[in-house]
Amino acid sequence: xxxxxxxxxxxxxxxxxxxxxxxYFGDFVALNDVTLDVNRSEVLCLIGPSGSGxxxxxxxxxxxxxxxxxxxxxxxxxxxWQDGDSTPRKALSTNALRQQRQHIGxxxxxxxxxxxxxxxxxxxxxxxQVKGLPKSKAHExxxxxxxxxxxxxxxxxxxxxxSGGQQQRVAIARAIAMEPTVMLFDExxxxxxxxxxxxxxxxxxxxxxxxxxMVVVTHEMGFAAHxxxxxxxxxxxxxxxxxxxAEIFSQDPEDERIRTFLQTYxxxxxx
Amino acid sequence: xxxxxxxxxxxxxxxxFAVTILCWLVGSFGGLVLGFAIACLYRWGAAPFRWxxxxxxxxxxxxxxxxQLFILYYGGPYIGLVLSPIQAGxxxxxxxxxxxxxxxxxxxxxxVPTGQIEAARCVGLSEARILRRIILPQxxxxxxxxxxNFFIILTKETAILSVVTVPELLYETQTMAAExxxxxxxxxxxxxxxxxxxxxxxxxxxxxxxxxxxxxKRAN
Numbered sequence: 001x002x003x004x005x006x007x008x009x010x011x012x013x014x015x016x017x018x019x020x021x022x023x024y025f026g027d028f029v030a031l032n033d034v035t036l037d038v039n040r041s042e043v044l045c046l047i048g049p050s051g052s053g054x055x056x057x058x059x060x061x062x063x064x065x066x067x068x069x070x071x072x073x074x075x076x077x078x079x080x081w082q083d084g085d086s087t088p089r090k091a092l093s094t095n096a097l098r099q100q101r102q103h104i105g106x107x108x109x110x111x112x113x114x115x116x117x118x119x120x121x122x123x124x125x126x127x128x129q130v131k132g133l134p135k136s137k138a139h140e141x142x143x144x145x146x147x148x149x150x151x152x153x154x155x156x157x158x159x160x161x162x163s164g165g166q167q168q169r170v171a172i173a174r175a176i177a178m179e180p181t182v183m184l185f186d187e188x189x190x191x192x193x194x195x196x197x198x199x200x201x202x203x204x205x206x207x208x209x210x211x212x213x214m215v216v217v218t219h220e221m222g223f224a225a226h227x228x229x230x231x232x233x234x235x236x237x238x239x240x241x242x243x244x245x246a247e248i249f250s251q252d253p254e255d256e257r258i259r260t261f262l263q264t265y266x267x268x269x270x271x
Numbered sequence: 272x273x274x275x276x277x278x279x280x281x282x283x284x285x286x287x288f289a290v291t292i293l294c295w296l297v298g299s300f301g302g303l304v305l306g307f308a309i310a311c312l313y314r315w316g317a318a319p320f321r322w323x324x325x326x327x328x329x330x331x332x333x334x335x336x337x338x339q340l341f342i343l344y345y346g347g348p349y350i351g352l353v354l355s356p357i358q359a360g361x362x363x364x365x366x367x368x369x370x371x372x373x374x375x376x377x378x379x380x381x382x383v384p385t386g387q388i389e390a391a392r393c394v395g396l397s398e399a400r401i402l403r404r405i406i407l408p409q410x411x412x413x414x415x416x417x418x419x420n421f422f423i424i425l426t427k428e429t430a431i432l433s434v435v436t437v438p439e440l441l442y443e444t445q446t447m448a449a450e451x452x453x454x455x456x457x458x459x460x461x462x463x464x465x466x467x468x469x470x471x472x473x474x475x476x477x478x479x480x481x482x483x484x485x486x487x488k489r490a491n
Contacts, residue, residue: 126394
């Protein structure tokens with residue numbers, strides 16, 4: 001395993017910077033004044049109780065949800081909104097947003113593979129249509145990406161003929177083939193049978209080791225504790241803490257809300 | 272049965288059959304295209320469009336086809352729209368079918384999970400590409416059967432065109448019946464012709480369905 005983490009400190013170079021971001025669904029405050037940075041090659045895990053705003057935060061990062069207040073910047077570019085002082089602010093054109101999204105890979109809880117395309121076609125689609133690669137070159141790159149997630153033997157399968165874990169790995173290949181700056185994972189293992197979780201986490205660990213910048217919403221506390229560089233804890237739309245995992249998973253975290261949350265996990269995992 | 276009747280009236284019946292097929296094919300496909308456009312407008316258009324479209328759908332679906340045909344054929348000249356019977360028949364067929372088609376397409380759009388479209392947006396596909404490459408192939412799965420069904424229903428609706436003297440199958444059959452005082456034979460032949468259209472459509476629908484659902488087969 002390469003040890004890029006030790007050589008280049010994962011600080012001081014934020015790729016994503018979130019400043020005072022808020023998001024409302026009607027009167028409901030989904031996110032309240034969230035501020036955080038994600039540094040190059042960093043793995044940030046978002047944890048917190050159900051409904052705390054983890055997924056909403058993640059989806060605001062690539063503007064699948066339009067955040068209302070504050071800023072999200074990727075390498076300095078304001079995501080989703082036109083940069084400037086106009087109020088109310090104007091959304092970017094669809095094309096400008098498409099440009100930004102090409103640099104942000106996303107993996108969903110439900111995989112969202114396109115069922116009418118084979119694994120290879122799922123990965124190659126955007127390489128052809130968005131990157132403009134000729135078909136043969138796109139297929140070559142797609143094969144490479146599928147090899148990275150250990151699915152070289154399943155390239156011609158339709159999603160219906162893949163297990164959940166395999167489908168999720170195709171989804172990861174689809175995202176990394178675009179060579180994104182950052183990868184977002186929205187509960188990537190929550191829809192999987194327990195015995196299939198490992199193969200997906202293994203691929204994610206390899207990506208982290210290779211220096212991919214990753215933001216991961218997860219309920220896999222083991223992954224958060226061992227792979228994350230920092231763990232952000234959300235509760236009721238607020239960022240309660242964003243600290244190295246050791247501080248969250250210590251025997252006695254400072255914040256009452258974190259204590260309660262982890263307590264339920266520990267109780268459930270007692271066999 | 273008097274077979275020599277069919278020797279005499281065969282050409283007329285065949286010509287009626289041809290006119291029926293012409294009106295049905297052109298009218299149905301026209302309705303299909305218009306219906307798709309309406310469904311797209313409903314999905315992506317602004318609020319006033321939606322209101323307008325809902326009204327159109329309710330009005331056309333809420334009135335009998337024969338009345339629509341009468342209004343177009345006899346009322347058209349009052350606004351300068353003078354149409355031959357076949358033109359009026361085809362145009363009214365397009366209008367009559369479009370709201371049903373648009374509702375089938377609307378249902379098809381709704382059947383494609385949002386996550387499918389989000390995944391496509393996340394890799395930067397354009398909205399036009401998403402429609403063509405992601406939404407359309409997937410919506411064909413649930414809509415092929417209702418589309419086939421509606422095409423079959425429309426085969427028999429063509430008979431109504433005879434009321435404005437479109438020389439289609441029923442018109443020719445009635446002429447034959449009136450001139451020869453035979454009723455059983457002409458209408459048996461008429462049924463046979465419709466039945467041919469229906470099984471043909473049904474067969475094509477089956478082939479299309481097999482094609483658009485091939486990815487769902489599990490290779491166990």
